[in-house]
Structures are given as structure tokens and as C-alpha cells.
Amino acid sequence: MNYAYYPGCSLKSTGRAYEESMLSVFEALEIPIEELSDWNCCGATAYMSISELKAFALSARNFALAEQQFKGSNDVNLVVPCAACYLGLNKARRYLAEHLEIKETVDGALKQAGLHYSGHVHIRHPLDVLLNDIGLEKITAAVKKPLTGLRVACYYGCQIVRPYAEFDNQHEPQSMDKILTALGAEVIEWPLKTRCCGGSLTGTVQEVGLRLSYILLKEAKKRGCDVVATACPLCQFNLECYQSEMLKSYGEVINVPVAYFTQLIGVGLGLSSKNLGLNRLFTPLKMPHPVKAVQGGQRVHS
Amino acid sequence: MSTVKGSSNGAPKIGVYICHCGINISSKVDVFKTVEFAKNLPNVTVSREYKFMCSDPGQELIQKDLRAGLIDRVVVASCSPLMHEATFRRAVAGADHNPFLFQMANIREHVSWVTFDKEAGTEKAMALVAAAVKRISLHIPLERTRVSVHPDVLIVGGGISGIHAALTLADSGKKVYLVEQEPTIGGHMAKFDKTFPTLDCAACILTPKMSAVRANPNITLWTYSEVVGVEGFVGNFKIKVKRKPRYIDESLCVGCYDCIDACIFKKGNVNDEFNVGLSKRKPIYIPFPQATPLVAVIDDKSCLEFKTKKCKKFCVDACERKAINLNQTEEIKEIEVGAIILATGFKTFDAHCVPRYGYGKYPNIYTSLEVERMVNASGPSGGEVVLKNGEPPKTVGIVHCVGSRDNHTNKYCSRVCCMYSLKLAHLIRERTHAEVYNFYIDMRTPGKGYEEFYEKLLNENVHFIRGRVAEISDWTLTPEEEGKLVIRAEDTLIGTVRRIPVDMVVLSVGMEARSDADDVRRLFNISCSKEGWFLERHPKLAPVSTFTDGVYLAGACQGPKDIPDCVAQAGAAAAEAMALIDRGYVELEPNTAFINDELCSGCKTCIGLCPFSAISFDNIKKIAAINGALCKGCGTCVAACPSGALQQNLFTDEQIFSEIKGVMSYV
Numbered sequence: 002m003n004y005a006y007y008p009g010c011s012l013k014s015t016g017r018a019y020e021e022s023m024l025s026v027f028e029a030l031e032i033p034i035e036e037l038s039d040w041n042c043c044g045a046t047a048y049m050s051i052s053e054l055k056a057f058a059l060s061a062r063n064f065a066l067a068e069q070q071f072k073g074s075n076d077v078n079l080v081v082p083c084a085a086c087y088l089g090l091n092k093a094r095r096y097l098a099e100h101l102e103i104k105e106t107v108d109g110a111l112k113q114a115g116l117h118y119s120g121h122v123h124i125r126h127p128l129d130v131l132l133n134d135i136g137l138e139k140i141t142a143a144v145k146k147p148l149t150g151l152r153v154a155c156y157y158g159c160q161i162v163r164p165y166a167e168f169d170n171q172h173e174p175q176s177m178d179k180i181l182t183a184l185g186a187e188v189i190e191w192p193l194k195t196r197c198c199g200g201s202l203t204g205t206v207q208e209v210g211l212r213l214s215y216i217l218l219k220e221a222k223k224r225g226c227d228v229v230a231t232a233c234p235l236c237q238f239n240l241e242c243y244q245s246e247m248l249k250s251y252g253e254v255i256n257v258p259v260a261y262f263t264q265l266i267g268v269g270l271g272l273s274s275k276n277l278g279l280n281r282l283f284t285p286l287k288m289p290h291p292v293k294a295v296q297g298g299q300r301v302h303s
Numbered sequence: 304m305s306t307v308k309g310s311s312n313g314a315p316k317i318g319v320y321i322c323h324c325g326i327n328i329s330s331k332v333d334v335f336k337t338v339e340f341a342k343n344l345p346n347v348t349v350s351r352e353y354k355f356m357c358s359d360p361g362q363e364l365i366q367k368d369l370r371a372g373l374i375d376r377v378v379v380a381s382c383s384p385l386m387h388e389a390t391f392r393r394a395v396a397g398a399d400h401n402p403f404l405f406q407m408a409n410i411r412e413h414v415s416w417v418t419f420d421k422e423a424g425t426e427k428a429m430a431l432v433a434a435a436v437k438r439i440s441l442h443i444p445l446e447r448t449r450v451s452v453h454p455d456v457l458i459v460g461g462g463i464s465g466i467h468a469a470l471t472l473a474d475s476g477k478k479v480y481l482v483e484q485e486p487t488i489g490g491h492m493a494k495f496d497k498t499f500p501t502l503d504c505a506a507c508i509l510t511p512k513m514s515a516v517r518a519n520p521n522i523t524l525w526t527y528s529e530v531v532g533v534e535g536f537v538g539n540f541k542i543k544v545k546r547k548p549r550y551i552d553e554s555l556c557v558g559c560y561d562c563i564d565a566c567i568f569k570k571g572n573v574n575d576e577f578n579v580g581l582s583k584r585k586p587i588y589i590p591f592p593q594a595t596p597l598v599a600v601i602d603d604k605s606c607l608e609f610k611t612k613k614c615k616k617f618c619v620d621a622c623e624r625k626a627i628n629l630n631q632t633e634e635i636k637e638i639e640v641g642a643i644i645l646a647t648g649f650k651t652f653d654a655h656c657v658p659r660y661g662y663g664k665y666p667n668i669y670t671s672l673e674v675e676r677m678v679n680a681s682g683p684s685g686g687e688v689v690l691k692n693g694e695p696p697k698t699v700g701i702v703h704c705v706g707s708r709d710n711h712t713n714k715y716c717s718r719v720c721c722m723y724s725l726k727l728a729h730l731i732r733e734r735t736h737a738e739v740y741n742f743y744i745d746m747r748t749p750g751k752g753y754e755e756f757y758e759k760l761l762n763e764n765v766h767f768i769r770g771r772v773a774e775i776s777d778w779t780l781t782p783e784e785e786g787k788l789v790i791r792a793e794d795t796l797i798g799t800v801r802r803i804p805v806d807m808v809v810l811s812v813g814m815e816a817r818s819d820a821d822d823v824r825r826l827f828n829i830s831c832s833k834e835g836w837f838l839e840r841h842p843k844l845a846p847v848s849t850f851t852d853g854v855y856l857a858g859a860c861q862g863p864k865d866i867p868d869c870v871a872q873a874g875a876a877a878a879e880a881m882a883l884i885d886r887g888y889v890e891l892e893p894n895t896a897f898i899n900d901e902l903c904s905g906c907k908t909c910i911g912l913c914p915f916s917a918i919s920f921d922n923i924k925k926i927a928a929i930n931g932a933l934c935k936g937c938g939t940c941v942a943a944c945p946s947g948a949l950q951q952n953l954f955t956d957e958q959i960f961s962e963i964k965g966v967m968s969y970v
Contacts, residue, residue, distance in 0.1 A: 172658035173658055216780065217780070
């Protein structure tokens with residue numbers, strides 16, 4: 002199967018570690034993937050709230066480019082790691098498929114640029130590709146350094162499963178849990194998997210945004226997690242970069258590493274920390290000491 | 304029955320009557336123009352209009368013309384035949400003419416109510432009048448036939464609705480078969496502790512009726528049984544009932560519990576259905592102490608003897624009356640009844656379907672039905688409201704509208720949840736003195752004494768928070784929340800999001816149609832609403848009848864209902880059945896199929912197609928034969944007959960073709 006990679010702005014900037022780790026993991030699992038040439042903004046940012054039509058046109062240009070670049074194949078799988086891009090592109094794809102009047106206007110705009118979108122692009126999240134196309138069996142077979150004893154809080158954020166539950170349960174998503182469990186990690190029971198991280202509120206109404214992020218981390222820490230695994234560059238940024246602010250506002254030392262789920266997969270597959278962008282984490286990821294015994298549900302390290 | 308006059312000599316004399324229906328028709332159809340148009344149609348001798356044809360003066364207009372010999376056939380252009388065909392047929396018969404020399408053209412539902420264009424409406428009305436005029440010349444006088452009604456009644460479902468209907472009919476001397484699929488009657492009501500708003504003990508008011516059913520010689524009670532076959536028609540249904548083997552002779556067992564005490568399993572090992580899974584029962588059991596009939600039952604899916612054939616069968620030895628018969632087999636009973644009352648009830652909403660409320664995930668979240676059992680003295684905790692750790696809760700949250708008034712689950716209001724939530728709040732507070740929080744969207748208490756009950760609760764220091772609960776979870780913000788279930792909801796009265804930490808949550812689950820409702824619907828040939836509730840014939844004027852004559856509805860199988868409404872509806876259904884039986888006969892419409900013996904080739908195509916088994920094969924003549932009493936006039940055989948031998952009264956080929964010609968030729 003052919004995979005086209007759509008990075009979006011984040012994976013080339015604040016989310017570089019996401020790109021580095023995802024591409025390394027795909028390479029290690031021998032999944033062919035090729036970056037979309039000349040891609041542009043997905044439209045998910047201010048466009049969507051000001052003019053949906055413009056946002057759809059931006060998305061559609063990416064779709065048209067993808068069909069052009071992968072001319073030989075009937076359907077193009079566009080792999081979109083950023084949760085905001087994933088939702089924005091998915092919304093555009095659905096609106097173009099279901100609303101003829103939008104499709105006609107967008108077609109007109111594309112035509113002026115000498116482009117055409119015929120509706121054969123599928124928006125795929127890397128979680129979806131890894132679980133449903135590659136499969137746990139193949140991933141498990143490639144494990145070199147199992148994540149044994151690593152207690153992970155799997156954080157999906159709000160956008161991957163809502164409003165469109167394309168590949169996972171809307172209320173209780175499981176795909177990341179399954180993949181990281183297959184790598185040997187211990188996924189903790191944590192009821193905040195899809196609760197809001199604060200999104201862009203951390204930059205606009207900080208006290209509100211900060212509180213939302215704090216709730217997630219405080220609860221994860223209380224439940225003894227070693228790392229929060231994320232699938233979204235903004236979630237990662239909010240949860241990781243504001244921990245010192247949380248100390249100031251709530252007087253609580255958090256000090257919990259927040260890594261992309263692809264980084265944790267990479268560690269399990271034995272890839273180098275440089276290739277996984279682990280050096281970019283503010284709070285370094287520490288692997289647990291080998292587990293000695295389990296007493297009363299509490300881990301005891303040697 | 305009417306006599307026929309003047310319908311055979313010479314050309315027909317047709318009277319056409321156009322109705323204004325106030326302005327319902329006349330605002331979109333030029334009635335006067337249509338009258339003038341009709342006057343010029345062949346064989347029309349009278350053409351009139353009137354404000355309301357269905358009124359007495361309107362009907363008299365027709366009768367006067369018939370009596371004066373001006374006309375001998377009648378066409379009325381007004382509303383749907385569903386509304387007034389019977390009215391006008393009666394009017395025609397009242398003037399001593401055959402009521403089937405009448406045809407109705409629907410120019411309201413089919414014309415004026417569905418157009419804004421008066422010119423187009425008038426044209427269509429004229430076309431429909433022309434069609435009716437063309438067809439009426441070919442009508443022949445027909446006679447209705449009478450069939451006697453079997454006086455017995457079948458009632459399906461032994462909850463409070465079925466019980467009440469059965470007792471009402473039996474008390475009037477009717478013979479009733481009451482069929483219940485569980486080992487006992489009593490239904491949901493038997494599981495409740497108290498009933499709102501009077502706080503009567505549910506068992507105290509229900510069990511006397513249950514034993515009255517058992518004792519009444521007019522009632523044949525078949526529990527652990529299902530209806531598996533329904534044939535026939537109103538007044539003459541042939542029913543097959545499957546009696547599942549309970550492996551205990553009902554006539555010998557006295558419900559002494561000796562066999563249950565003797566069972567090789569010292570403790571219960573199967574989820575107890577009566578306690579909605581909160582306790583265990585043995586494979587041999589009596590559902591509850593007042594079960595009716597008080598007869599043990601062996602569940603062959605969990606009994607060791609049925610699973611391994613190696614049980615020591617202590618139960619058999621323990622029974623002094625030798626009532627246990629492990630060789631009992633399924634039995635099919637065949638009965639005949641004149642009327643059927645369906646009282647098959649409901650199921651409660653599955654709370655797992657709202658994952659954000661944590662049912663099944665957190666231990667101290669219960670459904671309302673589970674709490675009903677918990678507060679019941681004969682329930683799994685002996686009437687104590689306790690947490691999983693055995694401690695009584697200090698704080699309890701009751702969440703209304705779980706699976707009701709929700710676009711993601713059921714849109715409708717389940718009608719009973721507000722009131723039973725109030726009742727449970729009262730009972731929980733009475734037993735535990737816990738702080739109780741009710742989370743509601745709107746408080747719906749329309750009923751006798753219901754609003755007063757709500758006010759009583761307000762004075763019992765129960766907390767009421769108006770807002771739909773967003774989430775029930777165990778993540779915390781403050782030390783006080785640690786170890787609690789936190790209910791998050793927007794309090795829309797003070798305009799803020801609240802977090803209420805509680806020890807126990809009660810999810811007030813709504814009512815849903817039973818999962819087998821669709822099978823039951825097919826079996827009895829009735830309709831369901833899109834939510835699965837059995838459909839009444841008319842929501843206001845025929846609330847217990849169905850579109851199948853002789854089949855009536857009672858209780859929550861027709862829609863969410865509380866006990867008073869179920870009982871009222873059961874009484875109404877019993878009265879409808881009684882009216883049918885006491886009349887003693889049903890008149891069958893003459894629109895049945897008939898066979899032209901000359902043309903029938905005996906191919907038998909029609910026999911298998913008939914949904915009412917009305918066609919048989921005459922082995923002597925080697926042709927098909929129709930039982931007119933069984934034929935419901937559906938027309939399936941007529942359409943299927945390859946040689947055109949089958950025709951249907953009022954729908955002969957000539958009549959239908961002439962109607963089509965009428966539509967096509969005049970406009």
C-alpha cells in the first residue's frame with residue numbers, strides 16, 4: 002500500500018520530534034512512505050473559524066496534489082499525524098463528498114490552479130495505519146527493547162476520535178493502548194484519555210488552559226505514570242512546556258515526561274534516541290529499572 | 304341488510320356530491336367548477352356540492368335523491384375513505400340501496416392538502432371524480448357476511464397489564480389464556496419495592512392480584528410458555544403455545560423448597576434474573592417467595608444433570624410428592640380464541656450504552672432497577688442500601704434521563720423516571736440518611752398526587768440540581784474527592800459547572816421496547832413505531848386497538864407507562880375484547896377474492912402466496928378454492944394468478960381499468 006505523508010506546519014516546527022520518530026518507526030517496520038510535495042496549510046487554523054470554504058479549498062489542494070503525486074494508485078492513503086490536521090482534512094474530505102455545492106465551488110478554485118480532486122484520498126492517522134494495516138503481530142515481532150514496566154498514560158486528545166470516530170471508539174479509544182501494550186508497556190487506568198488539554202487557550206486565556214492541562218498531568222501522576230504518550234503536537238506542547246507554570250500556579254511539582262507515542266514505539270523497536278528526537282524532550286524519558294517484584298499493586302524496583 | 308333497487312334496469316343513474324369540507328377542500332379546489340364538470344359526465348343525473356357532506360344534512364341530500372329515484376349509484380368526492388367511507392355507505396344503505404353501489408374520490412388528502420395551486424387542484428379533483436364516475440357504473444351489489452366470534456381471549460404477558468386484563472375479562476365470565484414466558488407472572492412490578500406517589504408496597508398490591516389469577520377458574524395460566532403460532536382472523540384465531548419444560552409437575556409441586564435445599568450446589572451459581580444479577584440462584588429455583596404459580600423450575604442450561612448426566616439428583620429424592628420429572632419435554636398447546644391482548648412489556652435501557660457514566664467500570668454505579676431490588680426487603684441485601692464494601696453510602700447521586708431525551712440514545716421521555724427517581728431518593732434517605740442529589744433536565748411530574756410528591760421530597764432535604772450529567776468518573780481535583788465518584792454537571796439554575804463527589808450513583812434508566820418486539824410484531828401481524836413500540840390504531844381515538852382487528856394492546860409494550868396508566872389501558876383493552884365477544888359476530892367486508900372456475904388451471908401458484916391460508920386445492924375439480932371467511936382481500940393472489948382466473952370484489956380488472964381510463968380521458 003502507498004502512503005503519502007502530510008506533515009502540516011507543526012511537524013516541521015514544534016513537533017519535529019513527532020516527525021522524526023514517526024518516520025523512523027515507519028522505516029524500521031518497512032512501511033514505504035513519501036512526503037507530499039508542495040503541501041500547504043491544512044486549513045485547520047484560523048481559516049476554519051472564519052471561512053470554512055477557504056479551509057476546504059486549502060485541504061482540497063492537498064488532496065489534488067496527493068492524487069497527482071500517486072497517479073498510479075486508485076486510492077491514496079494520506080498519513081496525517083497532527084491531530085488538528087487529521088480532523089481538518091477529514092472534515093474537508095467529508096464535506097466535499099457530501100455537499101455538492103461546496104465541491105463545485107472548490108473544484109472551480111482548483112481548476113484555476115490547474116488542479117483536480119476526484120475524491121480518492123483517505124485520511125489516515127498513524128495509529129490507524131499501525132494497528133489496522135500493519136498489525137500488532139508485525140509490531141510485536143520487531144520489538145527489540147520491550148517497554149516492560151513503563152507505566153504509560155495514553156492520551157488521545159479530543160480531535161482524533163471526535164466528532165468522527167473513523168477508526169476507534171469515541172468514548173473509550175483503545176488503539177494506542179493496544180499498540181503500547183504490545184510493546185510491553187503497562188497502560189494505566191486513566192479516565193482522561195480524550196479530555197481537553199486546553200488547546201490554544203494556554204496562549205490566549207492562560208489560566209483556563211493551564212488548569213485543563215494541569216488536571217490531566219496531576220491525575221496521571223497520581224496514578225503513577227512514568228510518561229504521558231500523546232498523538233498531537235499541541236497536546237504535547239501544552240502538557241510538556243507549562244509544567245513550570247503549573248508549579249507557580251498550583252505549587253505542585255509535576256515533572257512527568259510527555260512523549261509522542263511514536264517515540265515510545267521507537268524505543269521499543271530499539272531505535273536510537275537521536276532518530277526519535279528524544280533529545281528534544283524537556284523532561285527526559287527515563288526507562289524504569291527492571292521490575293523486581295510486585296507488592297500490593299505497587300511496583301518495587303531493585 | 305339493504306335491498307337493491309333500480310340498479311339493473313337500463314343505464315345507471317349516477318349522483319355526484321362534491322364536499323367543501325369547510326374550506327379544507329374549497330380553498331384549493333374550485334368546487335362549483337367541479338360540480339359543473341361532473342354534470343356533463345356520462346350517466347350522471349345529479350351533481351351537487353355541500354359544505355360538509357359528512358354532516359346529517361349532507362347525508363340526507365344523498366338519501367333524498369336515492370329515494371326520489373333520481374339516482375341509483377353514488378360518488379362522493381371528499382376526504383380519505385379511511386375517514387368517511389363507512390359513513391356514506393351507511394347513508395346509502397339507509398335509503399334502501401346496496402352500500403357497495405358507492406365510490407369515494409379523495410380530493411382532500413390527495414388534492415387540496417397537498418397543493419398550493421388552485422387551478423391544478425381543480426383539474427386533479429375533476430380527474431378523480433371522472434375516474435370514480437367511470438368505475439361506479441361497473442359496481443355490482445355485494446353483501447357482507449357474518450362470522451361468529453370465539454368467546455375466549457388470549458393474553459400475552461403476565462405483568463401488571465396482562466394480569467389486570469385477565470382478571471377483568473375473567474370476572475365478566477370470559478375464558479382467558481394468560482401466557483407468560485418467565486416461570487412466574489408479576490413482571491417488572493413484582494421487582495419493585497414501593498410504588499409512587501403513595502409509597503404502597505408493590506408486592507402488597509400486586510400479589511393479591513397474582514393469586515387471584517391463580518385461583519380464578521376462568522383463567523388458564525401458562526407460565527414458562529411462549530406463543531409460537533398465530534393463524535386466522537378476528538374472532539377466530541388459532542394459536543399455538545409452546546410450554547417449555549420446567550421438569551417439575553405443576554399439579555404436584557407445592558413450592559416447599561425441599562428440592563432447592565437438597566440441590567448438589569450448596570450455594571447459588573447462576574445470576575439471579577429476579578434480582579437483576581445482584582445475587583445468585585441455584586439451577587433449581589423459585590424466582591421469589593410469592594411467585595405464581597409457586598412451582599419450582601429447573602434451568603437445564605445450568606443444571607449439572609443436564610450438563611453432565613452425572614448429578615446425584617438429590618432434588619428428586621428430596622421431593623416427597625414426586626413432582627420432579629427430568630424427562631419432561633416441550634409441549635405444544637393448540638387453542639382457539641376470538642381476541643388477543645398483547646401485554647408484553649418493556650426492557651430497561653442498557654446503561655453500558657452511555658460510557659461516560661461509567662456503568663460496569665466503577666463498582667458503586669447501579670441502575671435504578673438494581674436499586675429497586677436493593678431497597679426491597681426480599682432483595683439481595685435484605686433491604687439495606689449498601690456499597691460493594693458493605694458500608695452504607697453517605698452521599699448518593701441519582702442521574703435522571705439515562706437513555707431518555709438524548710439524541711445519542713432515545714429521543715423520547717420515558718415518563719416514569721422522574722417519579723421513580725424521587726421515590727428512590729426518599730427510600731435511600733429513609734434507609735441510610737445519606738445526602739441525596741438528583742440531577743434532572745426537567746422535573747416531569749404530571750399525574751394525580753405526583754407534583755405533591757415532588758414537593759414532599761423538596762422538604763425532605765433532598766438536593767436537586769438542574770442539569771444533564773456530563774460525566775461520572777474517579778479523577779479528582781481536591782482531597783475531598785479522593786476515593787469518591789465525581790459527578791460533573793452544569794447546574795443551569797446557578798450557571799456553573801458543579802462537581803459532586805458521591806459514594807454511590809443511581810442511573811435512572813429509561814424504558815425501551817423489548818429486544819424481541821419485532822418478532823412478536825411479525826407473529827401477530829401488527830406494526831411497530833420506529834422506536835419499536837407496538838403501534839396503536841390511532842394515538843388518540845383508538846389507543847388500545849391495532850391495525851389488525853381483534854388484536855389489542857395493554858401496558859408498556861405500546862410505549863413508556865407507569866403502573867396506573869398500564870392498568871387503565873389493560874382495562875380498556877379488556878373492554879374492547881369484551882365488546883367484540885359480546886356482539887358475537889364480526890361482519891366481513893365483501894372485498895374478497897373469487898375464482899372463475901372455467902379459467903383456473905390448478906397451478907396452485909396462489910395457495911402458497913396467501914398470507915391468511917384462505918386458499919385450498921379442490922382435489923375433485925382440480926382447481927383452487929377460496930374460503931371467503933378467511934380471505935382478507937389483500938389482492939396478492941389476484942395479482943399472481945397467471946391465467947386471470949382470480950378476481951377481487953370491488954377491484955375487478957374492469958373496475959380498475961375503467962378508473963384509469965376515467966383519469967386519463969377527461970382531463
